[in-house]
Amino acid sequence: MPKAPENIVAEAEKLREELLRHSYLYYVLDKPKVSDAEYDRMMRRLEAIEEQYPELVTPDSPTQRVGAAPAEGFEAVPHRLPMLSLNNAMDEAEMHEWYRQVRSGLGIEGGEDGTLFDEHVESVAEPKLDGVAIELVYEDGTLTVGATRGDGFTGEDVTQNIKTIRSIPLKLMGDHPRLLEVRGEVYFPLRDFNEMNRRRKQQDKEPFANPRNAAAGSLRQLDPKVTASRPLQFLAHGFGTVEGGPVFETYSEVSDYIKAVGLPTITPAKVCKDLGEVVKFYNELLPKRDHMPFEMDGVVVKVNDLSRQEALGARSRSPRFAIAWKFPARQEQTRLEEITVQVGRTGALTPVARLKRVNIGGVMVERTTLHNQDEIDRLDVRAGDTVIVQRAGDVIPEVVQIVPDAKHDGREKFVLPQTCPVCGSPVVRLEGEVVARCTGIACPAQIEGWIRHFTSRTAMDIEGVGDKLVAQLVDRDLVKNPADLYRLTIEQLAGLERMAEKSAGNIIAAIEASKDRPLERIVFALGIRQVGEHVAQVLAAHFGSIEAIMNATEEELSEVREIGPVIAKSLREYFSRDDIRKLIDDLHELGVRFPCTEVAAGPGPFDGLTFVFTGALSMSRPDAERLVTSLGGRASGNVSKKTDYVVAGPGAGSKLDKATGLGVKVIDEEEFRKMVEKAGG
Numbered sequence: 064m065p066k067a068p069e070n071i072v073a074e075a076e077k078l079r080e081e082l083l084r085h086s087y088l089y090y091v092l093d094k095p096k097v098s099d100a101e102y103d104r105m106m107r108r109l110e111a112i113e114e115q116y117p118e119l120v121t122p123d124s125p126t127q128r129v130g131a132a133p134a135e136g137f138e139a140v141p142h143r144l145p146m147l148s149l150n151n152a153m154d155e156a157e158m159h160e161w162y163r164q165v166r167s168g169l170g171i172e173g174g175e176d177g178t179l180f181d182e183h184v185e186s187v188a189e190p191k192l193d194g195v196a197i198e199l200v201y202e203d204g205t206l207t208v209g210a211t212r213g214d215g216f217t218g219e220d221v222t223q224n225i226k227t228i229r230s231i232p233l234k235l236m237g238d239h240p241r242l243l244e245v246r247g248e249v250y251f252p253l254r255d256f257n258e259m260n261r262r263r264k265q266q267d268k269e270p271f272a273n274p275r276n277a278a279a280g281s282l283r284q285l286d287p288k289v290t291a292s293r294p295l296q297f298l299a300h301g302f303g304t305v306e307g308g309p310v311f312e313t314y315s316e317v318s319d320y321i322k323a324v325g326l327p328t329i330t331p332a333k334v335c336k337d338l339g340e341v342v343k344f345y346n347e348l349l350p351k352r353d354h355m356p357f358e359m360d361g362v363v364v365k366v367n368d369l370s371r372q373e374a375l376g377a378r379s380r381s382p383r384f385a386i387a388w389k390f391p392a393r394q395e396q397t398r399l400e401e402i403t404v405q406v407g408r409t410g411a412l413t414p415v416a417r418l419k420r421v422n423i424g425g426v427m428v429e430r431t432t433l434h435n436q437d438e439i440d441r442l443d444v445r446a447g448d449t450v451i452v453q454r455a456g457d458v459i460p461e462v463v464q465i466v467p468d469a470k471h472d473g474r475e476k477f478v479l480p481q482t483c484p485v486c487g488s489p490v491v492r493l494e495g496e497v498v499a500r501c502t503g504i505a506c507p508a509q510i511e512g513w514i515r516h517f518t519s520r521t522a523m524d525i526e527g528v529g530d531k532l533v534a535q536l537v538d539r540d541l542v543k544n545p546a547d548l549y550r551l552t553i554e555q556l557a558g559l560e561r562m563a564e565k566s567a568g569n570i571i572a573a574i575e576a577s578k579d580r581p582l583e584r585i586v587f588a589l590g591i592r593q594v595g596e597h598v599a600q601v602l603a604a605h606f607g608s609i610e611a612i613m614n615a616t617e618e619e620l621s622e623v624r625e626i627g628p629v630i631a632k633s634l635r636e637y638f639s640r641d642d643i644r645k646l647i648d649d650l651h652e653l654g655v656r657f658p659c660t661e662v663a664a665g666p667g668p669f670d671g672l673t674f675v676f677t678g679a680l681s682m683s684r685p686d687a688e689r690l691v692t693s694l695g696g697r698a699s700g701n702v703s704k705k706t707d708y709v710v711a712g713p714g715a716g717s718k719l720d721k722a723t724g725l726g727v728k729v730i731d732e733e734e735f736r737k738m739v740e741k742a743g744g
Contacts, residue, residue: 067116123234137219189332193358194248227291240308247299378716397421408512410500522588546649604692667695668742678712
């Protein structure tokens with residue numbers, strides 16, 4: 064292949080620079096200098112050059128926004144500094160309390176008469192965008208990693224999908240640090256969201272529930288081309304680690320710098336000299352919420368001085384120097400057309416309000432849960448009532464109350480059915496429970512919910528088995544329990560709606576790969592009532608095998624730390640069922656490994672010791688807790704006088720403070736690893 068002439072090399076470089084500059088003018092400054100047609104002409108010319116001379120393609124070229132093959136999954140990405148969430152203030156009184164705590168934390172005490180001194184704490188107020196939190200990592204000015212927030216300490220690597228978002232530069236402008244971590248929100252512009260939902264309905268596709276869910280789902284597409292087809296945008300609102308760059312004194316300086324190197328920032332933002340100016344900004348922004356291009360559910364307020372931010376520090380999950388002052392929930396009136404009943408995987412009957420479609424803050428709401436019979440009785444809501452519906456936190460719709468109506472008494476009161484609406488089996492409500500449940504073991508609704516849970520990411524993580532496929536499998540009697548998944552063939556799947564042979568082959572491969580999941584994942588996947596991810600870990604670590612868990616008596620189960628009598632009873636009832644024991648046998652025969660976990664004979668090296676983990680660690684929290692339990696110790700989420708060690712990483716907050724106050728020994732991760740090595744773990 065001939066080498067590119069020097070004039071072509073120069074032209075390609077100039078085109079990349081021009082396209083970067085025009086993206087900055089368009090997305091950051093909102094001052095485009097060329098038409099869309101001219102921008103597209105330059106892009107097509109650069110694509111033509113790079114196609115003819117592939118050696119000229121650079122990772123930061125704007126042509127590389129959709130250049131990766133579909134991924135098999137998302138790798139975990141540990142954050143150098145935790146991505147903490149914000150505490151909320153719901154009214155002005157709570158904002159005053161936060162401001163008082165900030166002043167107190169900075170040593171600005173009150174006078175003898177209880178009044179505060181006049182020294183003010185400067186802050187920055189900006190809109191709280193309801194999007195998906197992400198972190199962008201730039202090394203030597205080039206975007207290398209894009210990650211979701213995840214649990215705050217570890218996120219998912221969605222770099223290829225992030226690169227499809229045109230408001231995120233692949234290369235920074237001007238002078239830039241050796242390492243810069245930018246934090247912000249990916250969001251769906253409201254106008255584009257509504258237009259996309261309109262098209263989906265025309266195509267007989269289910270519309271997205273709200274812009275945030277649509278953005279989150281778009282970011283987690285395995286094929287970047289799908290993400291690229293969605294008009295996602297990005298706005299920056301902070302930073303993580305910065306190395307080899309300028310030194311900042313205030314958050315507003317950081318925001319200006321981020322904008323200067325090419326990233327759009329949240330506007331409007333205001334530097335407020337005191338809380339009074341924050342209140343004024345909030346009151347001015349509130350009536351504009353429906354006219355913003357994005358979902359906005361409040362105002363974020365941050366202490367401006369970075370040294371003061373550092374002095375205030377953070378709790379385990381939220382910083383002390385910032386808070387989200389939420390807007391009141393959006394409310395609208397509409398007619399409750401009908402109350403229907405859904406049946407979940409545990410047989411729980413959930414009443415659902417079917418509403419006359421109503422626009423609440425730009426999102427069309429048609430249905431919402433009424434939770435249970437007690438909630439229906441409390442609201443005294445009936446089909447035909449006019450109701451007030453709000454989006455709690457501007458996301459989840461809920462019925463707040465009925466609008467009084469003279470005809471209300473003539474409407475029939477709703478009562479949950481005595482038989483399952485899906486399978487006709489008797490419905491029971493046990494003493495002390497608010498939930499009514501279907502007793503039918505073969506209920507299709509329960510089976511569908513069970514299979515969805517079994518295949519979910521935190522359980523067996525079977526890629527490609529989504530809700531629609533599960534519904535088809537159950538509807539056609541191909542799957543009646545989890546074991547049937549391992550009996551499926553490519554031919555059976557290929558015969559389903561919208562399922563090609565290649566896709567069917569991929570799903571069969573994913574099902575096969577799930578046979579080697581750790582024991583705790585399989586225990587969780589079984590869908591036992593009261594048994595979540597953590598309890599499944601405790602059971603696997605204590606008993607070591609599925610057979611030992613199945614054969615344990617209720618008394619033996621109750622003796623396990625963190626397994627109380629309610630969980631013990633649920634486990635005993637579950638594994639006493641003949642159909643469940645047959646299911647386990649079938650899974651064994653079909654190749655599910657149920658790998659044993661090593662259980663120490665007698666007391667372990669950590670026997671009697673309780674550990675609490677806080678802050679950012681290089682290992683995941685579940686892995687650290689598994690190490691402790693495998694060595695005979697106990698991992699807890701709370702610090703008390705009975706805690707022996709608190710393992711603290713960067714960003715440790717209230718748990719570290721409490722440990723210090725109680726005199727609990729605090730160690731870092733390196734010291735913890737040495738303890739594990741010494742114990743033979």
